[in-house]
Amino acid sequence: xxxxxxxxxxxxxxxxxxxxxxxxxxxxxxxxxxxxxxxxxxxxxxxxxxxxxxxxxxxxxxxxxxxxxxxxxxxxxxxxxxxxxxxxxxxxxxxxxxxxxxxxxxxxxxxxxxxxxxxxxxxxxxxx
Numbered sequence: 001x002x003x004x005x006x007x008x009x010x011x012x013x014x015x016x017x018x019x020x021x022x023x024x025x026x027x028x029x030x031x032x033x034x035x036x037x038x039x040x041x042x043x044x045x046x047x048x049x050x051x052x053x054x055x056x057x058x059x060x061x062x063x064x065x066x067x068x069x070x071x072x073x074x075x076x077x078x079x080x081x082x083x084x085x086x087x088x089x090x091x092x093x094x095x096x097x098x099x100x101x102x103x104x105x106x107x108x109x110x111x112x113x114x115x116x117x118x119x120x121x122x123x124x125x126x127x128x
Contacts, residue, residue: 007031038073038082041111045084045120046071048111053090056105062098065091066127084115086122094126 002014008031009024022037024030035043046069057064068089075082088106090099103124106112112120 010034038075041082042071042073042084045109045111045115046086048109049086049088049106049122052109053088053102053106056102057098063091063093065093067091068127081119084120086120087125088122089125089127092126099124099126 003022004012004014006012006021009029010031010033011022013020013022020040021034022040023032023034024036026032030036050067050069054064054067066089068087070087070089072085072087073082074085086106088103090102094102103122106122106124
């Protein structure tokens with residue numbers, strides 16, 4: 001992965017054949033052409049959680065249905081690390097036992113492990 005500076009706080013991120021723009025909001029001197037680094041991290045956490053659950057369900061041959069992960073990024077204050085609150089919504093066809101197992105599996109997401117357990121809280125729901 002390579003990160004190259006653009007104008008102001010804008011950076012081009014290259015990962016394999018993919019290109020992303022990461023920037024800061026106008027209010028802090030950026031040009032708001034892409035998500036902030038912390039927003040990108042929150043998105044990575046949400047995507048990793050969803051993919052981890054989806055891979056496990058596929059291996060078990062469970063009909064997962066829809067998967068939604070909302071990530072709330074909380075900035076407690078200067079010098080404090082960010083915190084993330086996840087709301088995970090899974091298909092309504094799951095049994096209580098399946099849902100409980102998927103909650104455990106979601107906590108094994110590699111991005112979450114990298115962040116540390118105390119930085120992330122979650123709530124699980126079933127979609128209707």
